[in-house]
Amino acid sequence: MHFAFTDEQAMIAETAKAFFAANATSERTRAAMARTGIDDALWQGFAGDLGLAGVAIPEDQGGVGLGMVELAILAEEAGRHVATLPLLASIGLAIPATLAGGRTDQTARLLPSLASGELVASFAQAAPGTTWNDRTLTGAALHVPHGASAGLFIVAVGSDAFLVKRSAPGLSVAPLTSLDQTRPYARLDFGGVAAEPLADPAAAIATAHRTGALVIAADALGGAQACLDRTVAYAKERIQFGRTIGSFQAIKHRLADMMVAIEQARSAVYWAACAIEEGSDEAQFAVHAAKAFACDTYSHAAGEMIQLHGGIGFTWEHDAHLYFKRARSNASLLGTPDWHREQVAQRIGLDEAA
C-alpha cells in the first residue's frame, strides 16, 4: 500500500502540467471552440510529440504501456485547462473499447494510429430503435462527443458494438452547437451504414463506460482545482471596502469548503484508477463513487467561481464559463451523479430483504 504517486508518475504529472500550461492557453482554447473544439496543434503535441494518446495501450500495440493512474493524471491536467482535445472520445472511450473488445486484426489495424493520434475516434451510444441488419446499421446516435472530428466510431447498439468508419456511405455526421464548446457533440444518422462487429461487445462497452467515467472524473478533479486556484488568486487581489475580498470570512469559508470537496474528489479519482488497475473487486463501485463525487464537486466549484468573481465571472471574456459548461457536460455524460449513486445504492444491498 502506497497511496501517493511514484517518482515516475510525479514526473508524468509535471510534464503534462507544463505542457498544458504552455499550450492550452485561453486564447488557443477559444480559437478551437470557434471551430471543432479541437486545437489540432495541441493534439499533435500531446499525441504525436509526447506520444501520450497511447498512455494505456500496451507497448507491443504501439502504446506507452502505462495504466489507469497515468491516464487519470493526464485527464486531470487537461481538465485543469479545459483543454480542447478528444481526450475523452478517443483515449477515454474508443481506445479502451477497442482494446477490450476488438479482434486481434481489429486492434492491430487500429491501435497504432489511435496511439499516434493520427486517427481520432469516438464512442456513440445508439438511440433506441437503431438496428443492425445485413451487416449494416440503421438509426441514429444523438450526442457523440467530438463526433464531427472523428474518423472512426465505436457504436454501441444495445449489447452489441460495432466499428463504423467516418467515410462509410450512408453515414451523416451533423455537428451540434453545444453548451460546452470545448467538447462539442455531433449527431450521427445511420442510413444502412456498413458496420463491423467487435469480437466482445460486452467487454468493449463495459470497459469504455468504466474508463470513460474515470477520465471524466479526473477531468472534473482538475477543473474543480483550477476553479479553486483561480478564485483564490482573485480573492487575494480584488479589493472592496478597503480590503481584499479574501479577507472576508464569508469568502474564506466558501473557498475552504471547495477545498474540502476537492480533496475528497482527489481520493475518489485515484482510488478508482488504482482499483481498475489492480483488478480490485471494488473497481466498479469506485468508478461510480468517483464519477458522482467528482462531477458534483466540479459543478459546485465552477458555480462558486462565477459567484465569487462577481460580474466579471459572468462575462464571455472570463474563463469561468468554460469551466461551468464543461462541468455541466461532465455531469451528464455516461450517467448523472444521481444515476451513479443509485448504482451504489444497489451495490450495498438496499434491495435485499430485511
Add this chain to the structure above:
Amino acid sequence: MKLGFSQQEEAFRAEAAAWLSAELNGPFTDVRGITSLVEMPERRRDWEKRLGEAGWSCVGWPREYGGRDATLAEQVIFAEEYARAGAPPRLNHIGIELAGPTILAFGTDEQKARFLPAIARGEEIWCQGYSEPGAGSDLANVRTRAWHEGDVWVIEGQKVWTSLAQFSDWIFVIARSEEGSKGPKGLSFLLVPVDQPGVTIRPIHQITGEAEFNETFFDGARTESANILGAPGDGWKVAMALLGFERGVSTLAQQMGFRNELDAVIAAARANGEAKNPLIRQRIAKAEIGLRLMRYGALRMLTDAEGGKLSPSALTYKIQWATWRRDLGELAMDVLGQAGETVAGQDYAFPALPNLYLYSRADTIYGGTNEIQRNIIAERALGLPREPRGDLK
C-alpha cells in the same frame, strides 16, 4: 501508487485477526460490540492490559517502549482488523493516540521510559486538559496558571470538556507559566496525576443524557518538576504538535466505527421500507461514498506522513468526518421517523442511532469547530489573510 497489500502484510492481517477473534470470542466476549465510550470501564481497563501483555496495544511504537515496531501498512491493517473484530473503543485512546506520540516526540529519555510502557501496558489512562471556559475556539487564551514551588509545579485553574477524566490516572495540561504573558506565549505543557486532593472532577451531563465530558478543577494541584514536556514557555508548540497526531492511524479505527453506524442505518431502512424511498437511497449512497472517501483520504494522509509530508487532506479531514457523521445522524432520524423519538422505560437513554443524532452535534464542535477548521484551511492551505483579533476581554 498502489492500494493492495503484500502477502507478508496479509499474513500479518491473519495473525492479528486470529488473536482478536480468540480474545473477543473467549475471555473478552463481554466487551465485544460495545460502542459507548463510558460503558463497563473496569472490564475495558482489563482489555487494555490484555492488549498490552500480548503486544497489540500500541503496534506502531518502538519495541523498547512496549510497541511492536509495526510498519505503516501493518498499523493500517491492525486498526481495520481491530474494528472488524468488534473490539470496543480504546478506553485509553487519549493516552495511545495523543499523550504517547507527543511524549515520543518531545519527551526526554527518562520521560519516555517512565510514561510510555505504562500506556502500552494499559496501566495508566490519560485525559486532555486543553479547553477552558474562556478558551474554546480561542484555545491560546488559557488562564490556568502554573508556577514552580520548590521541586514541584503548582497548578491553579479550570479545564472543561475533559473527556473520560473520570477514568483517568494522568492529565496533560496547558497552563500559563509566565505571569503576564498572553496568547500562545508563556505556556507550558505539564503532565499531572489526577488522583490528588488538588484535582476535582465534575461530570457534565450532555444532550444525550450521558456524561462523558467533565469539568476539571485545579486547586493547588501538584506535579513533579520533571513532568513538563518541552521547555517552560514552549507549551503551545507541544500542544499544536499533539493536534497533528489526531490525524494518525487511529482515524481508520474511527472509520470502522462509522462503518458500523452506517450499517445500522442501512439495516433500519431495509427493515422499515425506507430503503425503497429514492430520496433516502440517494442519501444512503452519499453516506456510503463519503465513508469510502474518508478511508482513501486517510491512506493518502498516512502515506504522505510516512514520507515526511503534510498531506492537503490532513487539513480537511476533521471537517470532512465531522460533517459526514452529523449528516448520518440526521439521515438516521429521517429513516427511523417518530419511532426514533421515543424510548421504552423512564430513563432518558436512547439507543445507538438516536444517540448518534444527538452526539454528532458535538463532532462539529470539539477539536476545533467546523468554522475554525475553515479558517485553518483558508489561511494555511489557501494562503488567505488571517482573521483579525479583537481586544475585548
